[in-house]
Amino acid sequence: MSVTVFHYVFLAMLLFSIGAYGLLSARNAVRMLMSIELMLNAANINLVAFSSYLGSLNGQAFAAFTIAIAAAEAGVGLAILLALYRNFRTVNLREIKELRW
């Protein structure tokens, strides 16, 4: 059995689902950040697989941009996380209830 583009898409969807599940079920904000990374990288697998399947470079360029944006997003997210920890002394989002959810 050879590996086709559908296998890559299947893998990407699996990773994306794991990320989405992790994001929705996690209490710890650090784990949420990890889940977000997983979702963005699932899209990268898709983009690179399609790019090699179609023989066009657009997808790889897109993936490079996504990686850079994911890094920026993680940077800002961790900064917010630190500020949150300084205020609440916890990163468990279930315990942080200053505002009504």
Added chain:
Amino acid sequence: MLELLLPELVIAIFALAVIFIDMTLREDDKEFLGYLSLLGLVVALALVLMQAKSAYTSQLLDAGVLSDLIRLDLFAIFFKLVFLLVALLVVLGSLDATRKDRYKGEYYSLMLLSTLGMMFAAMAVDLVLIFVAVELASIATFALAAYRKNRRTTEAAMKYFVIGAFSSGLIVFGMSLLYGLSGSTNLYEIATALPGAGELYWVMVLGVVFLIAGFGYKVAAVPFHMWAPDTYHGAASPVSAFLAAATKKMAFVALLRIFVVGLSTPALLQDWALLFGVLAAVTMTLGNVVALAQRNIKRMLAYSSIGQAGYVLIIFALLASEADVSLSVGAGLLHILTHAIMKGGAFLAVAAASYYAIGSELEDFSNLGRRLPLTALAMTIFLLSLAGIPFFAGFVSKFMILTASVAAGGFYLFLGILLVINSVVSLYYYARVIRYMYFSDREVKREREPRLLAAALLIAAFLVVYIGVFPDAFVSLSLSAASSLFS
């Protein structure tokens, strides 16, 4: 070619200048940075107005080698005007509202960078550029939401960040599926290359659903709205003004570009239009009904902003009908413009109140008409306009959406009727604020309004009344902006 990107270049240079000059200034002198950003925004606004003038005659400004990535039509210019206007009002108000805060350089620089992202999102016709621009605008606002770094703002920012990052995951995944199906990231090429109703149809629908969900979070449409009340409530009021009036509108411009240009193949159009119709109905009803129960003005404004996003979503449903597409989209554009001014203004009025440590609970606004007469007057104008009272801007744009849905007839008429019912419901919670401001017998002392905030409020209130009384120019501008999207 480069002179067409001059407004963006100006904003980028000023954003970098602000953050670098910030390092050389003492804390007391940093107010200068606000005036510097204001100058940058005024220059960019003047340049975009010049572009608007030439775009009116030639419809499309040639973007040269960049024309695969950006399209400088009247539609893009219309949105750039909206974003710059909101940024201008918010920065003007922030000069007073953040006077006692630290980190002014970061604040103004992030606001300019976010505006830059929005301006690019307005012009982009390529999935990569749309994604990068939307993220530039969003990531800057994640940090802005945490401004002041107290318990409330950090919690608001964390919720906003988690939801924002989740939605970008959804968006980029949906975009990757579209790229795989069409082999291109340019929206015009996607439109021609997408397969019809075949065996790959469900993958296509999956991509569309991911995009709708991702942008649904950004516009706070109803199943995806939970973050908005908390974030608008927790963030500093000028930042809330910016989020509700500008960031949300950027999601609409990206949605319009992607769905109207890229995904309006006959096989898909009916399906996503129906989905948007359902979203619109649920969004406006739930937003307005929940707003009735809110005792906090910022939360009330957040829910009203959810409801108003529902009104704009109606026009996506109308695209599948027989109604004139430029009328439908033009109605949506006008409502985006008027809502940006009145909602931005309303949050700035809350900022003006909090300048004197007046909270944002309803009771805190008791007798505000005596205490801060100008702020209360401007707030009244914004609230009446949000409710859709004639001779205010909100009435004109709501009426236009209603006209478009009547022209479509059938099921779409139902959306129009729902819009009217919701407007009537919303009058109750808007009027309640006005009642607290003018008809309450709490003893208060007259205070002097902060001058620049008052100026921002006056400009916004003037625009709301002016569009309401002389709507012709604005209606025709939004109609020609809409038709340039289709040409």
